[in-house]
Amino acid sequence: MKILLLIILLLTSFVFAAEEQANLVVEKDILVTTLPHTEEEFTILYTIYNVGNGPAYDVRLQDAENFPKGKYSTVLSQIDTNWDIVEAETNTTHAVILKRHAVGSDFIGPAKVLFKNTPNGQDITSTSTYIGRLNFTPKSPGESRKSPNWEHWIIFSVVAALVLVIPFLLFKKSEKKKKRLTMNLRKKK
Amino acid sequence: MSNRNKRKKKQREERAFLEVEREREQTLRLRKPTTKQRMLYFFIGLIMTSLPTYLFYSIYEMDLLKSLPLFGFVSVICSIILSMGYHNVSFFLKHRLLKKTGVNFQKKRTKKKVAGGEREERQKKQLESTITTQAVSLSLLYNSLFFLVIVLIFAFYITWIFQAPANYILSLSVASSIVTYISSTKIQ
Numbered sequence: 242m243k244i245l246l247l248i249i250l251l252l253t254s255f256v257f258a259a260e261e262q263a264n265l266v267v268e269k270d271i272l273v274t275t276l277p278h279t280e281e282e283f284t285i286l287y288t289i290y291n292v293g294n295g296p297a298y299d300v301r302l303q304d305a306e307n308f309p310k311g312k313y314s315t316v317l318s319q320i321d322t323n324w325d326i327v328e329a330e331t332n333t334t335h336a337v338i339l340k341r342h343a344v345g346s347d348f349i350g351p352a353k354v355l356f357k358n359t360p361n362g363q364d365i366t367s368t369s370t371y372i373g374r375l376n377f378t379p380k381s382p383g384e385s386r387k388s389p390n391w392e393h394w395i396i397f398s399v400v401a402a403l404v405l406v407i408p409f410l411l412f413k414k415s416e417k418k419k420k421r422l423t424m425n426l427r428k429k430k
Numbered sequence: 431m432s433n434r435n436k437r438k439k440k441q442r443e444e445r446a447f448l449e450v451e452r453e454r455e456q457t458l459r460l461r462k463p464t465t466k467q468r469m470l471y472f473f474i475g476l477i478m479t480s481l482p483t484y485l486f487y488s489i490y491e492m493d494l495l496k497s498l499p500l501f502g503f504v505s506v507i508c509s510i511i512l513s514m515g516y517h518n519v520s521f522f523l524k525h526r527l528l529k530k531t532g533v534n535f536q537k538k539r540t541k542k543k544v545a546g547g548e549r550e551e552r553q554k555k556q557l558e559s560t561i562t563t564q565a566v567s568l569s570l571l572y573n574s575l576f577f578l579v580i581v582l583i584f585a586f587y588i589t590w591i592f593q594a595p596a597n598y599i600l601s602l603s604v605a606s607s608i609v610t611y612i613s614s615t616k617i618q
Binding site for chain 1: 550
């Protein structure tokens with residue numbers, strides 16, 4: 242009897258060990274070099290890593306709550322999206338470009354990701370990392386003036402120099418001709 | 431004074447007066463630019479006003495398509511103002527350079543044909559056209575450089591507090607007006 246129970250326990254443990262389960266870790270990031278201003282585009286990148294040993298089915302990303310429609314508008318792609326399957330030990334990404342219209346401060350919290358271990362299984366919720374508080378201020382007219390903008394100045398200088406060098410070369414060429422003609426006319430006198 | 435002396439004196443005065451009048455007419459004729467010169471000055475002015483437009487598009491982030499009518503209108507008006515400045519300086523420089531050569535460019539009125547006179551006249555014409563080219567190229571160089579410097583000072587240090595379109599209009603129009611005004615004082 243005891244041996245039978247032990248065999249049953251061993252078999253069930255093997256079954257549970259063989260059962261594949263997905264485990265989603267979600268990273269939410271903002272891709273900017275400086276803090277965005279109002280009416281300035283910024284990109285939110287979601288990366289979903291399946292660190293489990295089974296695929297995740299019917300994966301749904303929900304983050305519209307953090308970017309209400311009155312304050313934000315999507316420039317490219319959409320915030321909420323879904324995938325049919327995310328295989329085990331793989332990752333997938335989703336990017337959305339947004340723009341904020343009003344001046345103010347917002348706490349950008351975590352996104353919610355719902356998935357299933359089996360196609361008809363129950364929903365499991367996972368939450369992503371969060372971005373934190375962002376202050377949106379209007380862009381001042383002097384701001385772009387203060388940044389270096391080296392490449393624009395170099396292009397401008399090169400084109401201006403090219404345009405100015407042409408009359409200079411013309412002047413030099415006519416100077417030689419003038420000297421020759423003046424000497425000829427003075428000799429005759 | 432006898433009548434004969436009086437008549438001679440009067441004739442001399444008339445001749446001198448006619449000479450002065452002829453010189454004045456020639457100066458006035460030269461002061462007006464030819465069509466070719468006008469087109470050249472306008473074309474160069476258009477290029478010079480387009481250069482700051484690139485800076486406003488790239489640094490001040492003015493939308494190119496939306497601001498195209500503004501860019502076009504302001505560029506054309508400023509090019510016309512600049513072309514007047516170009517001609518003023520080239521006219522002033524031409525007279526200075528002609529004097530510096532020490533050659534008498536006025537046509538001698540003689541009844542007799544002088545040997546080698548035609549060749550000399552041809553050389554004088556060549557010299558005059560060379561000096562015109564020199565004066566025009568110097569004028570373009572000097573005024574264009576002056577214009578660019580004033581535009582940059584205004585756009586980035588004086589009128590930068592205004593919105594980009596207002597900054598653009600002010601900096602370009604003020605720069606072209608200053609250049610043309612200073613060039614006109616040289617002639618006076």
